[in-house]
Amino acid sequence: MKVTVIGIGLIGGSMALTLKEQGFAEHVIGVDTNPDHIAKALELGLVDEIMPLEQAVDASDLVILAVPVNIAEQLLPVILDRVQKHVLMDVGSTKEGVINLIAQHQKRGRFVASHPMWGTEYSGPSAAISGAFTDKAAVICNQDDSDPDALALVEKLYETLGMHLLYMNAKDHDVHVAYVSHISHITSFALANTVLEKEKEEDAIFELASGGFESTVRLAKSNPAMWVPIFMQNKENILDVLNEHIAQLRKFKSCLEKENYAYLEELIGNANGIKRILK
């Protein structure tokens, strides 16, 4: 099968690598606007050749749209206009906007909206990893709006990547990822800024940073070109979670201010409930 990957970064590159290794893709065509990324993707063997967007779509059976979600919204209608029997899928972290955008498109059935739940704080083709998606979840949204053969192909792709599939509507997906992904990035960015602000006064502060700090702050390395559009598109859900999170932080603040350590212990005991989820 000929596969085009539009956006040869962390996600697109990692997919290309694994799909080639698994024999799912015999030939991978890359599309990218960044000359450095193109050179690196060819050097690393993530893609077999580079083509302009239109030619690449025409030459392939499956098109994977792996660009930031704002660019995905620009490209999706253009690509759908060009699609015949092709299957087109995206991998973005927000789903409702993109789905609403092409809901009435006559080729809607050729599109499968999906979101593989894997990523790192790094970006670009150098960050691509073979086997990255193994044992993670992939979400397919509004699957009834996709043609059965298109859906089946995308399901086979995710199984080839070693992922287990979840199905949900785009609206629920966007609420859930606000809780289990987007807010983690905002807290990490804000924590980095809190500590960097203090560092201006105190050089020595990071000599003490240990594993716990690194764990909660590493997402703050994430690329704004990817995350600003996600926050824009999922603004309402993220604001709900952010308000709740600030309210939860204020409970800790109030416990300290009032020296209410019994309630502090209760708050921490409740947070320990996360052990049910994270083994």
Place this chain on the structure above:
Amino acid sequence: MKVTVIGIGLIGGSMALTLKEQGFAEHVIGVDTNPDHIAKALELGLVDEIMPLEQAVDASDLVILAVPVNIAEQLLPVILDRVQKHVLMDVGSTKEGVINLIAQHQKRGRFVASHPMWGTEYSGPSAAISGAFTDKAAVICNQDDSDPDALALVEKLYETLGMHLLYMNAKDHDVHVAYVSHISHITSFALANTVLEKEKEEDAIFELASGGFESTVRLAKSNPAMWVPIFMQNKENILDVLNEHIAQLRKFKSCLEKENYAYLEELIGNANGIKRILK
């Protein structure tokens, strides 16, 4: 050398294990009030024998106090009263309270206040790990108040554990750890509570949790018996950091509410500055 470890948990147990393996400690005596922890520590070979506190102190050259910081404050004066030529060290996450408490004690010089910058979200002797401290930083506070031979022994201990040493006064230490350790735990606890609150309505939410979520929330598994006393003792510093962190989160909130995405990008770009610190 005979070493007594009071509190055979994550830190005390990991120290005992490595100090025995490295030949620093020929014999390790354990002191603990928890019968399950005693049985487990003996079973895992973390300690050679168990004794009551007074006997253990009398029988050893070096005493490591590795209990929660509130218990450390109770035990420290009691042990110092009993000390002759022994060296006594603590390993707690707050330093000013404990140092002020015994500042005028006639045996003050036998005590070395220290803080090895390593830990995990797990606790108890089963969580102990050999070689855990390698390449991490250990802080020694107010070193001029310790006798030279006591200081030298504790320095040798941390070098045996493979740690590099930092020296600072207790006040600075407590400010720094509020930024690079304590606030990370509060944000993690609060994030866990934020998401667990939502989970009451939405069963499926955690099926989507990926590595980023786990990274920012794993500290929420941490033991309240250890952390409530730390938050109590470092209350003022933590409140300063928590207020700053809530202010930073409000900036993200304001960007979303006002759709000021240029400033949002600036905030994230600034947070990316953490790359200078975390490689």
